[in-house]
Amino acid sequence: MPHVVSIVGGKDSGKTTLLEKIVLEFKKRNFKVGTIKHHKSDFEIDVPGKDSWRHACAGADVVAISSPERFALVARADREKSIDEIVALMGEMDIVFTEGYKGENKPKIEIFRPSEGRGRLLSSPDELVAVVTDAPVDPGVPVFGLEDTLGLTDYLERLFLTGRGAKNNER
Secondary structure, eight states: OOEEEEEEESTTSSHHHHHHHHHHHHHHTTOOEEEEEOOSSOOOOSOTTSHHHHHHHTTOSEEEEEOSSOEEEEEOOSSOOOHHHHHHHTOSOSEEEEEOOTTSSSOEEEEEOGGGTOOSOSSOGGGEEEEEESSOOOOSSOEEETTOHHHHHHHHIIIIITTOTHHHHTO
8 A cells, every 4th residue: 555645735725736746756756656636525527518428427327438548437426435445446556645635644744824814734743744834833843845845755755655666766
């Protein structure tokens, strides 16, 4: 099972931007990276009017879409899947990052921007592995600036992936 790390923070704090940068850096280092975006309500992954969307509207419980470049599986759910259930479907990954999942019991990197109007961190100190911020804070874990993607990635690689076999030696 790969390590799972959640990126958390307030609305519009920069979670997606940070996640994009981290994924790019881990891919440069030849790691297999998965991501999970948490959404609080229903969503559509297929385009209304297209065949696979029509299959789902007709009542199919599972719809698969496949091409030489991509594969997607859309299934109806009777409950929200846990992070571990989703990760198990992803295949062999070195690390999986989630965006959101503030309430889940996974190590967290919190983006903390006091300019958002919050005066304190969302996460408790025992949940955190790092904080990314533009303010002076001492949360008891390593702190990185908003643009220090390389430093954060180096830290995460050492913390979670050192000794994970050939991947580290390919660089």
